[in-house]
Amino acid sequence: MGEEVGGSTGVKGLLALLRGEQCDVSEGVKGTFNYSRRRKLLFILSITVLLTVVSVLALGVGAVDIPVRDSLKVLGELFFPQWVDGPEADYYSKIIINSRAPRVVLAIITGISLATSGVVMQGLLRNPLVSPFTLGLSSAASYGAAMALVFGPALLGASYYGSISFLGGTFSHKNLFIILLAFISGMSSIFLVLAIAKTQHLAQSVMILSGIVVSYLFTAGISFMKYISEDNTLREITLWLMGGMWGASWSAVAILIPIIVVCFILMERCAMDINTLSSGDDVARNLGVNVHRLRIYGLTVSSLMTSSCLAFTGVIGFVGLMAPHICKMVIGNDHRYLLPASALLGALILLVSDTVARMIMRPIELPVGIIMYLIGGAFFIWLVTRRSGRYLT
Amino acid sequence: MILSVENIDQSYGNNHVLTGLNFEVESGEVVALLGPNGSGKSTLIKTMCHIFPPKSGRVAVDNRNVSEIEPMERAKLIGYVPQTVQYAPFTTVLDTVLVGRRPYVQWSYSENDLEIAAEALETMNILDLRDRYINELSGGQRQRVFIARALAQHPHFYMFDEPTSSLDLRHQLKTMRVMRDIVQEEGCAMVVAMHDLNLALRYSDKVLMLKERHAHSYGGPDDVINPNSIQEVYEVRSSVVNNEQGAFILPYE
Numbered sequence: 001m002g003e004e005v006g007g008s009t010g011v012k013g014l015l016a017l018l019r020g021e022q023c024d025v026s027e028g029v030k031g032t033f034n035y036s037r038r039r040k041l042l043f044i045l046s047i048t049v050l051l052t053v054v055s056v057l058a059l060g061v062g063a064v065d066i067p068v069r070d071s072l073k074v075l076g077e078l079f080f081p082q083w084v085d086g087p088e089a090d091y092y093s094k095i096i097i098n099s100r101a102p103r104v105v106l107a108i109i110t111g112i113s114l115a116t117s118g119v120v121m122q123g124l125l126r127n128p129l130v131s132p133f134t135l136g137l138s139s140a141a142s143y144g145a146a147m148a149l150v151f152g153p154a155l156l157g158a159s160y161y162g163s164i165s166f167l168g169g170t171f172s173h174k175n176l177f178i179i180l181l182a183f184i185s186g187m188s189s190i191f192l193v194l195a196i197a198k199t200q201h202l203a204q205s206v207m208i209l210s211g212i213v214v215s216y217l218f219t220a221g222i223s224f225m226k227y228i229s230e231d232n233t234l235r236e237i238t239l240w241l242m243g244g245m246w247g248a249s250w251s252a253v254a255i256l257i258p259i260i261v262v263c264f265i266l267m268e269r270c271a272m273d274i275n276t277l278s279s280g281d282d283v284a285r286n287l288g289v290n291v292h293r294l295r296i297y298g299l300t301v302s303s304l305m306t307s308s309c310l311a312f313t314g315v316i317g318f319v320g321l322m323a324p325h326i327c328k329m330v331i332g333n334d335h336r337y338l339l340p341a342s343a344l345l346g347a348l349i350l351l352v353s354d355t356v357a358r359m360i361m362r363p364i365e366l367p368v369g370i371i372m373y374l375i376g377g378a379f380f381i382w383l384v385t386r387r388s389g390r391y392l393t
Numbered sequence: 394m395i396l397s398v399e400n401i402d403q404s405y406g407n408n409h410v411l412t413g414l415n416f417e418v419e420s421g422e423v424v425a426l427l428g429p430n431g432s433g434k435s436t437l438i439k440t441m442c443h444i445f446p447p448k449s450g451r452v453a454v455d456n457r458n459v460s461e462i463e464p465m466e467r468a469k470l471i472g473y474v475p476q477t478v479q480y481a482p483f484t485t486v487l488d489t490v491l492v493g494r495r496p497y498v499q500w501s502y503s504e505n506d507l508e509i510a511a512e513a514l515e516t517m518n519i520l521d522l523r524d525r526y527i528n529e530l531s532g533g534q535r536q537r538v539f540i541a542r543a544l545a546q547h548p549h550f551y552m553f554d555e556p557t558s559s560l561d562l563r564h565q566l567k568t569m570r571v572m573r574d575i576v577q578e579e580g581c582a583m584v585v586a587m588h589d590l591n592l593a594l595r596y597s598d599k600v601l602m603l604k605e606r607h608a609h610s611y612g613g614p615d616d617v618i619n620p621n622s623i624q625e626v627y628e629v630r631s632s633v634v635n636n637e638q639g640a641f642i643l644p645y646e
Contacts, residue, residue: 289464
């Protein structure tokens with residue numbers, strides 16, 4: 001991104017742009033272009049800073065409060081042991097490293113994956129109201145996860161409780177099986193919705209309605225799974241459906257980070273093609289884009305991203321709707337910038353919500369899903385009823 | 394360069410839209426496509442752009458079948474402006490026009506891309522709107538943005554599906570004049586589907602009149618657009634009025 005326009009290359013050019021050089025709108029098209037680029041980059045930068053600050057604060061919040069200074073010391077000791085001394089109390093390190101840090105990281109990557117999928121789905125289907133949640137993908141992925149929990153022990157036998165070591169990490173078979181079934185189930189929901197909506201030429205309202213119907217179908221499936229499951233499994237499934245970060249562990253994070261990073265890069269590479277779709281399928285085709293392939297590819301990658309996170313967190317709604325819309329209003333619809341901006345904002349929204357969920361009834365933790373339903377529901381109503389923007393056709 | 398439509402058939406399911414159609418567009422020409430609603434004008438435009446490949450027959454540029462040309466290379470040859478413009482809210486006018494540069498860029502826009510976009514905005518008289526969101530504009534302004542996007546695409550053959558349908562009188566004439574000039578100056582070619590017979594008469598070099606899936610007549614505008622053909626194709630009576638500005642068609646019931 002640093003090599004655009006005006007011979008300003010690399011970091012030097014980027015810094016010049018951020019300082020506001022050649023960014024005068026009255027200087028014609030180049031000025032307007034640089035002004036808007038600067039605005040996008042500054043927005044992304046601010047969210048990054050805010051996310052970093054909130055992450056450090058979130059590490060200190062919980063049943064035991066840890067001062068910010070000590071949280072920083074724990075991080076310092078972790079990354080630069082030769083230069084930074086540890087915190088005053090030893091157990092601070094244990095709490096942060098073993099319990100809170102994986103949770104914060106899980107909230108961040110789940111936020112990234114939900115928001116990225118939201119932007120990609122909205123861009124690919126040219127429908128501002130679609131997201132992993134509204135298309136039924138969240139329920140479907142949870143259904144897959146519930147199936148894995150209920151049938152896993154019977155299908156995989158003793159190996160269900162085993163694990164494999166790969167690239168220095170240990171991954172439990174159970175978690176990998178959950179991701180696999182969540183992904184297959186999530187994908188099938190997306191293509192079911194598409195198949196229904198395609199009969200009506202992908203009409204926006206039909207797509208939302210099919211999302212609701214498919215979501216109900218999978219919810220029925222989940223109820224069935226609950227009905228036939230044993231007590232322990234039932235509790236596990238129930239907790240999941242509330243949507244929370246209890247599943248956080250370093251092994252979960254170690255599985256998810258490579259998936260999310262690779263999927264995000266794959267999506268970012270399609271950003272220019274997604275931009276052409278905003279002018280309609282025919283125009284995109286005329287501009288050399290294989291629309292059908294792009295749509296299948298993008299939806300598959302975003303389903304993989306979402307399903308694998310949801311396999312650990314359960315149903316979390318609305319992040320994929322809120323983050324993209326707020327970003328679009330601030331920086332516009334250029335997906336090259338919109339994808340990273342939404343991803344970071346999604347991470348911020350989910351992390352703040354999860355931290356609030358941990359604080360609000362201390363020492364009891366609320367599932368973050370409940371908080372997201374409250375905020376997200378209100379946002380959705382505002383989105384559909386606002387006069388400007390004309391969201392539904 | 395010559396774009397030739399060779400014996401094409403086109404259909405949606407069992408609904409045949411075009412049958413056995415032949416004609417050619419040469420560099421430096423403006424060809425008007427005329428015909429009543431449902432006569433296949435839009436389908437022909439989309440077939441020529443390879444948005445819908447023909448069911449049989451072929452569309453060729455200099456004897457190369459367009460379906461065998463790489464998509465990005467094809468995008469540099471043939472540009473398209475649809476009848477109804479679609480857009481995503483919160484896309485700026487400049488970003489929309491820059492999308493036309495997609496076949497030429499991988500990731501970042503160069504200085505040259507910006508200059509071409511600026512020129513396209515200037516040509517369509519929308520340079521002041523460049524930082525506005527496209528959802529804030531009027532229908533006519535939006536249509537001009539989409540024409541500017543096609544100009545930024547810089548193809549050799551422009552395919553326009555009723556590009557002036559939302560424009561006021563002044564901008565209709567101005568847009569047709571601008572396109573006419575571009576075709577003459579750059580030696581490219583343009584095919585325009587339209588309903589306004591007088592615009593076709595005034596600004597086109599050739600006219601293809603479609604009726605019920607077939608070509609009714611094809612030739613110079615003065616030869617094709619006359620009360621007889623209008624009666625046969627549109628089932629409307631008309632007369633030709635001559636004044637110092639040239640000939641005009643006056644339709645009546």
